[in-house]
Amino acid sequence: MAIKERKEREKQDMRNLIIESATQLFLKHGYDKTSIRNIADDIEYSPATIYLYFKDKDEIFYVIHENAFELLNKELRKNEAIENAFDRLGGIGRTYMKFALENPDYYDLMFIMRAPLSQIKSEQKWEAGECAFGYVTETIGACLEQKLIKPADKFLLAMSVWSFVHGLVSLYVRERMCVFPLSDDLLRDMLYSSLENYLSILKT
Template sequence: MSIKDRKERDKLDRRKLIIESATKLFLEQGYEKTSIRNIADDIEYSPATIYLYFKEKDEIFYVIHEQGFDLLNKEFVNHNQIKDPFERLAELGKIYLNFAVTNPDYYDLMFIMRAPLTEIKCHSKWEAGDNSFQYLLQTVTECLEQKLIVAGDPLIVSMAVWSYVHGLVSLFIRERLQSVDIEAEQNPNLLIQSLEYFLKTLKV
């Protein structure tokens, strides 16, 4: 390995370490209470070293979002081969549920934790985040065109589907279902069954 290659690998390793530390601290302390100095102390770097890679903590938060959405989008695309759009819609919901249950930390940071997303405004278009929703919107639009679900505005229907599934996983991740004696952790199929019931209300 050349010196140039080694230096490039070291840079990538440092960047990965910074992101991992920030992810952990955001989850433990919250976004507001986590500072660049906190992250630097956690990995025994100087704050100046962190700033060589990221201009502010919001940029780190943005990168974490990008990684999360990339993982989710790859799962979505794997189901392109499903021809029936209603069946595909059901699979998207299950993928979303599974992603949240399997990656609760990512999901918390992506969809639940309160934090400013000013970095997104610096981009003309947020590809990673938009791609996930556009995939849902496209599938819903196909369902409507083929009259497989109750007529409605594609955007409104897509928002309703997303909101419903988000509500399910948020209750699960934050362990709110236990407060009403629903042991979803022992029976995650309850989430799938609830999703299937909701989708039946849309079907023609």
């Protein structure tokens, strides 16, 4: 049993090593310019070794993608203790922004970096991403039921809220807010103020 457990631990350690290397290479060079050989060279193993753990580069990206969304979902759900659904929605929005601002490289990898997601399409699932978006939709549904926001289609409203917040942080992450002659601190304050203003429009 000890031998089996050791082998399983070594296998998981190798998977983690591959994931860590691939993550850094994707962030540094982009998905298209990173190859299995690049990852193998970085961890000082042969490409054949990587294929023992992952079928291709897209599967590696999928695992990284899922891990990042699991982390985001975990952060979003810290707002569950907020009883008022509208206040909880605001907390979710601020948490989303905070995650993006504190993890700009990972946010870029999750939402902006161009990369095929055939693994998600072939398996017809995106568990972590669906869970995070589902939590936003669930909270908006609660807001509608409690008549805390103006009547609207729950899913359209969820998409609207997500798109608004994503648009704001994407502009910031990709340094497109340089058109505003403001310090970085003021830019960040403006992001949060924009969110509060948007949510106030939804409120009944």
